Amino acid sequence: DTGVSQDPRHKITKRGQNVTFRCDPISEHNRLYWYRQTLGQGPEFLTYFQNEAQLEKSRLLSDRFSAERPKGSFSTLEIQRTEQGDSAMYLCASSHGARGGSGANVLTFGAGSRLTVL
């Protein structure tokens, strides 16, 4: 178990370009979450998956954002036509889905992917 991996760790792009982030969760975790964190703020929820199903999306997730989790393993978060306001740290986390179990809802976070849009 190597924890939650995110790639790339840093991405600098020009406004209008598309970017994609990848997250590899802990293998036995069936839930995967994407959060966004800006300087001085707490993580803000974007979306989450239970296995391959995307069960909830935040209003923060505009139509330029899309997330997938094919086969319930790794996940990708794509941002199309990036804007300067998209500059942030994108955090991926995973957890057990067992309701009420000892590990339920305890998120294990990756190190994040920092996006800078010029």
Place this chain on the structure above:
Amino acid sequence: AQKVTQAQTEISVVEKEDVTLDCVYETRDTTYYLFWYKQPPSGELVFLIRRNSFDEQNEISGRYSWNFQKSTSSFNFTITASQVVDSAVYFCALSEAPGGSYIPTFGRGTSLIVHP
């Protein structure tokens, strides 16, 4: 809607002082979980503790202790005899169970600086 308030933006202490980080939450659910996470300068959030809404017993783990009071909707975190390594941003989080989603909502965080 759930909400978490961490009114202290930054706290600065000298090593060996005790420090308490405040967390106040809002929820309409009777079933919920409360968490504390630590984000050191390296950036990765690390889980510290989870409490469920039916267990108000305070908890102590080494120099860390947590005080959960439903009457005041608070879940405060105390570090005893602080150390420089405790310097980090600490986040309180709340997850409710509407439909079983349990998605954590985080507060804005409290930056703790421990000076040697």
